[in-house]
Amino acid sequence: MPTLLDKIWKSHLVRPGDGRPDLLYVDRHLVHEVTTPQAFAALAREGRKVRRPDLTFAVCDHVLSTENRDRPLADPVAEEQLKALEANTAAHRITYFGQDDPRQGVIHVTMPELGLILPGQVVIAGDSHTATHGALGALAFGVGTSEVEHVLATQTLPQDRPRSLGLSVEGELPAGCGAKDLILYVIGRLGTAGGTGCAIEYLGPAVRGLSLEGRLSVCNMSIECGAKAGLIAPDEVTYAWLRGRPYAPSGADWRQALEFWKSLPSDPGARYDRQESVDISGLEPQVTWGTNPGQVAPVSASAPDPAALSDPAQAKEAAQALEFMDLKPGQALSQAPIDYVFIGSCTNGRLEDLAAAAAVLRGRRVAPGVTALVVPGSMQVKAQAEAAGLDRVFIEAGCQWRLPGCSMCLAMNPDVLPAGARCASTSNRNFKHRQGQGGRTHLCSPATAAASAIKGRLSDPREYL
Amino acid sequence: MQKFTTFTGIVVPLDMAHVDTDQIVPKQFLKRVQREGFGQVLFHHHRFDQAGQVVDTFVLNHPRYAKASILLARENFGSGSSREHAPWALMDYGFKVLIAPSFADIFKNNCFQIGLLSIELAGELVDEWFKRVASQSGYRITVDLAGQTLTGSDGFACFFAVDPHRKHCLLNGLDDIGLTLEHEDRIAAYERAHAAPWQAGAPEARS
Numbered sequence: 086m087p088t089l090l091d092k093i094w095k096s097h098l099v100r101p102g103d104g105r106p107d108l109l110y111v112d113r114h115l116v117h118e119v120t121t122p123q124a125f126a127a128l129a130r131e132g133r134k135v136r137r138p139d140l141t142f143a144v145c146d147h148v149l150s151t152e153n154r155d156r157p158l159a160d161p162v163a164e165e166q167l168k169a170l171e172a173n174t175a176a177h178r179i180t181y182f183g184q185d186d187p188r189q190g191v192i193h194v195t196m197p198e199l200g201l202i203l204p205g206q207v208v209i210a211g212d213s214h215t216a217t218h219g220a221l222g223a224l225a226f227g228v229g230t231s232e233v234e235h236v237l238a239t240q241t242l243p244q245d246r247p248r249s250l251g252l253s254v255e256g257e258l259p260a261g262c263g264a265k266d267l268i269l270y271v272i273g274r275l276g277t278a279g280g281t282g283c284a285i286e287y288l289g290p291a292v293r294g295l296s297l298e299g300r301l302s303v304c305n306m307s308i309e310c311g312a313k314a315g316l317i318a319p320d321e322v323t324y325a326w327l328r329g330r331p332y333a334p335s336g337a338d339w340r341q342a343l344e345f346w347k348s349l350p351s352d353p354g355a356r357y358d359r360q361e362s363v364d365i366s367g368l369e370p371q372v373t374w375g376t377n378p379g380q381v382a383p384v385s386a387s388a389p390d391p392a393a394l395s396d397p398a399q400a401k402e403a404a405q406a407l408e409f410m411d412l413k414p415g416q417a418l419s420q421a422p423i424d425y426v427f428i429g430s431c432t433n434g435r436l437e438d439l440a441a442a443a444a445v446l447r448g449r450r451v452a453p454g455v456t457a458l459v460v461p462g463s464m465q466v467k468a469q470a471e472a473a474g475l476d477r478v479f480i481e482a483g484c485q486w487r488l489p490g491c492s493m494c495l496a497m498n499p500d501v502l503p504a505g506a507r508c509a510s511t512s513n514r515n516f517k518h519r520q521g522q523g524g525r526t527h528l529c530s531p532a533t534a535a536a537s538a539i540k541g542r543l544s545d546p547r548e549y550l
Numbered sequence: 551m552q553k554f555t556t557f558t559g560i561v562v563p564l565d566m567a568h569v570d571t572d573q574i575v576p577k578q579f580l581k582r583v584q585r586e587g588f589g590q591v592l593f594h595h596h597r598f599d600q601a602g603q604v605v606d607t608f609v610l611n612h613p614r615y616a617k618a619s620i621l622l623a624r625e626n627f628g629s630g631s632s633r634e635h636a637p638w639a640l641m642d643y644g645f646k647v648l649i650a651p652s653f654a655d656i657f658k659n660n661c662f663q664i665g666l667l668s669i670e671l672a673g674e675l676v677d678e679w680f681k682r683v684a685s686q687s688g689y690r691i692t693v694d695l696a697g698q699t700l701t702g703s704d705g706f707a708c709f710f711a712v713d714p715h716r717k718h719c720l721l722n723g724l725d726d727i728g729l730t731l732e733h734e735d736r737i738a739a740y741e742r743a744h745a746a747p748w749q750a751g752a753p754e755a756r757s
Contacts (some may be wrong), residue, residue, distance in 0.1 A: 137682065
């Protein structure tokens with residue numbers, strides 16, 4: 086009784102391990118500017134070629150300014166990195182969605198949007214949020230630069246099969262909560278290392294009920310509980326979303342592909358190496374209070390009191406996190422005043438996310454003193470949002486409407502959270518200094534970020550819905 | 551990959567759990583296109599304050615550990631971003647061996663790729679090493695990969711587990727890509743068997 090993971094694994098075995106890791110074929114290799122220049126350089130040094138440029142797709146996202154597309158970039162080191170990607174993709178005839186291409190966007194937003202990611206594929210990128218693409222029923226995971234080089238040279242990767250974790254999400258997602266609240270809650274339950282060594286398959290009615298965009302948000306954050314990958318079996322939602330996208334198959338190819346895709350879901354009674362379940366009935370909007378994504382609570386809750394925690398290691402971590410976050414033990418999270426709001430990223434930069442934020446902000450104003458950035462995940466999302474008038478909603482509310490890029494998720498570009506500033510952010514990591522040295526990050530959903538922008542402190546979006 | 555057989559070095563204890571790769575190498579340094587030189591920015595926000603001054607209280611800045619080449623750490627070391635810059639920085643700084651109760655998956659793979667040995671030990675054993683390192687200035691551990699043993703300068707010793715394939719590659723300094731390319735015929739056969747149009751790639755890049 087094979088699982089989805091078993092089926093994808095088996096169908097991609099170039100060579101079974103026999104005492105070595107299995108050799109897996111890679112269907113899609115996604116490339117961005119940050120983690121690949123050293124891989125291309127090593128390839129050149131060894132006199133190797135890119136084996137399958139036609140299966141390799143590149144985009145720039147991390148270092149771009151979201152205010153303009155001026156070149157050279159203000160930071161000469163970033164400019165050199167961007168030039169390296171342009172030169173490497175040209176030299177190896179790799180399809181590249183450059184800064185002025187209408188297909189440019191955050192790698193994990195634009196690649197699925199183009200129909201490049203299909204159910205049953207193995208997808209690799211030098212980026213830990215590659216897990217995002219599991220939402221389409223693909224096995225997608227992040228690797229480091231040496232493994233990027235390996236895939237460039239061989240289109241394969243030696244890998245040990247991760248353990249399968251069947252995670253059943255029970256109950257219905259309450260109104261005012263979205264996919265982001267669901268996954269933050271799951272990470273809180275599993276812990277920041279709770280999925281280590283596993284590929285999580287998200288199961289259950291609440292997952293089935295999510296849109297494809299919501300599923301992308303869920304799978305995106307699988308890495309935040311340490312999991313190698315997150316997967317959701319393809320279904321009618323998947324097929325309807327894929328149909329007609331530029332790179333998706335069509336005509337007879339579509340029918341053939343569809344037949345294959347329908348064979349992918351885990352068989353009834355499939356056995357997972359590990360099974361867990363969480364119940365989300367009664368879920369409230371979630372917000373992180375600490376410095377890893379597992380340190381999360383309902384927005385109506387208070388920061389924990391480390392002294393009340395029984396595990397001394399956890400108590401120490403919580404105390405250090407609260408100190409960094411400038412929160413007092415037991416302080417209500419909704420009292421924390423915020424300086425910045427960031428809506429965007431590979432987690433929450435899709436049209437549905439922007440619509441959720443706009444529904445809260447429509448006809449309202451961002452609180453004085455709060456800087457709110459809204460950064461669409463791709464040029465296509467930007468165009469769609471503008472066609473729907475969402476940009477006007479944001480601008481009239483006092484937000485800044487920007488160009489696609491990774492922006493303030495990780496501060497590798499001009500969008501940097503200042504030292505000491507507190508940010509309600511729809512991104513995926515609240516690590517110390519992630520958004521800027523000394524910056525403090527509270528992860529939350531787009532709706533919660535929008536509500537927080539209006540109140541100027543962490544806020545429950547449900548009062549605006 | 552560099553060969554790894556045996557190594558003896560001073561141990562520095564980093565008593566923090568869930569050390570993510572953003573802490574190991576902050577993202578503002580990831581724009582460089584070289585592999586070398588990341589040792590300077592290793593643990594940047596821990597080693598230096600916002601004015602760029604050395605933070606004396608951070609363990610790596612303690613003179614006692616100035617020449618450390620073995621890092622003793624806590625659970626889930628290397629979580630978060632997949633940046634290989636993190637193991638590059640550790641190696642460039644001078645580390646050859648990492649010891650912790652657990653490492654994040656991608657980080658562990660990345661270490662292996664560059665010949666940086668990551669050793670997972672039971673939590674109680676890691677606690678014991680922390681105590682011993684604290685008890686004596688200049689405390690060293692000798693790592694014997696072939697024998698899979700760690701031996702401290704006070705004679706305390708333990709075994710460690712290691713994946714047999716990884717051990718073989720590290721002992722012999724084998725090139726992973728070279729190993730895969732030995733299977734060129736299998737890769738080509740796989741490609742021939744999976745050439746349906748809906749499985750193939752970018753039309754514009756195919757010519």
